[in-house]
Amino acid sequence: MSEAQFPGKIVVKSAREQVTEYVADLLESIVSEAVAKRGLCSMALAGGTTPHALYRLLAGRVAGGRTPWQDVDIYFGDERDVPHDHVESNFHMAQRTLLDHVPVDPGRVYPMPADYGDDLKAAARRYEQLIHEKVPAGNSGIPGFDLILLGVGGDGHTASLFPFTDALDETERLVVSHFVPVLGRRRMTFTFPLINAARNVVVLVTGEDKAETVAALLGYDREARHRLPIARAHPADGNLVMAVDAAAARMTGLKV
Ligand code: 6PG
Numbered sequence: 001m002s003e004a005q006f007p008g009k010i011v012v013k014s015a016r017e018q019v020t021e022y023v024a025d026l027l028e029s030i031v032s033e034a035v036a037k038r039g040l041c042s043m044a045l046a047g048g049t050t051p052h053a054l055y056r057l058l059a060g061r062v063a064g065g066r067t068p069w070q071d072v073d074i075y076f077g078d079e080r081d082v083p084h085d086h087v088e089s090n091f092h093m094a095q096r097t098l099l100d101h102v103p104v105d106p107g108r109v110y111p112m113p114a115d116y117g118d119d120l121k122a123a124a125r126r127y128e129q130l131i132h133e134k135v136p137a138g139n140s141g142i143p144g145f146d147l148i149l150l151g152v153g154g155d156g157h158t159a160s161l162f163p164f165t166d167a168l169d170e171t172e173r174l175v176v177s178h179f180v181p182v183l184g185r186r187r188m189t190f191t192f193p194l195i196n197a198a199r200n201v202v203v204l205v206t207g208e209d210k211a212e213t214v215a216a217l218l219g220y221d222r223e224a225r226h227r228l229p230i231a232r233a234h235p236a237d238g239n240l241v242m243a244v245d246a247a248a249a250r251m252t253g254l255k256v
Helices: 016-038 051-060 090-097 120-134 208-218 222-226
Strands: 009-013 041-045 072-076 078-080 147-150 175-180 185-190 200-205 239-245
Touching: 009 016, 016 041, 016 051, 016 147, 016 200, 016 239, 051 090, 072 090, 078 090, 120 175, 120 185, 200 208, 208 222
Parallel strands: 009 239, 041 072, 041 147, 147 200, 200 239
Antiparallel strands: 078 185, 175 185
């Protein structure tokens, strides 16, 4: 899959700061358009470390008042099996870097219940039910998020959809919890049926440590690409944008 075959738009910026600015601008325009058209924006945040700079940038822009945060419903694309006040929690990270600093309605922020002891599967079903109730369905009948923000791990995982796990092939459930052998931990995650029903999927990838993964995703080695879960992100009726900095694009030949 070269740039021409990638099922979406690839944006390369020289520095991490610039690609973060780009994604912040894109996110703000998606939110504003959703709220203008439908009165609300359903947004799923990514975890990990890459979004820290993006969330902090968005928080810093709040004085400009450009984003109607009060009309945004916040969800999480995945979560670790820890309490929401745990340092490893994606919710905790988003709260510290973004949600505590923007005027979202706390009653419209929906952390993933990934620390429900042994009934994680029941908790995943409850989160899926919540999404069915609150996120308007798209053309496919599946709830269509206005925006799902994703990161990519070095092994090509995205959300908590890791290589060689059954969750990659889930076709019915929209949210699952599963044991991830490579981590030795359980995770809760959106599945590709939900990701690929979104109006906008934005993938933010930065740093030298992702260069091999981005090169494999855009490369001509079909096997190498198919081993990357992120290669399955392909919204049926939505927009896919992958925003990378030059460090992550170093091995692709893509030009800034
Ligand atoms: C998580 C994330 C995960 C993340 C990738 C990249 O819970 O860890 O949701 O999918 O996006 O692991 O992580 P970094 O941004 O830390 O490289």
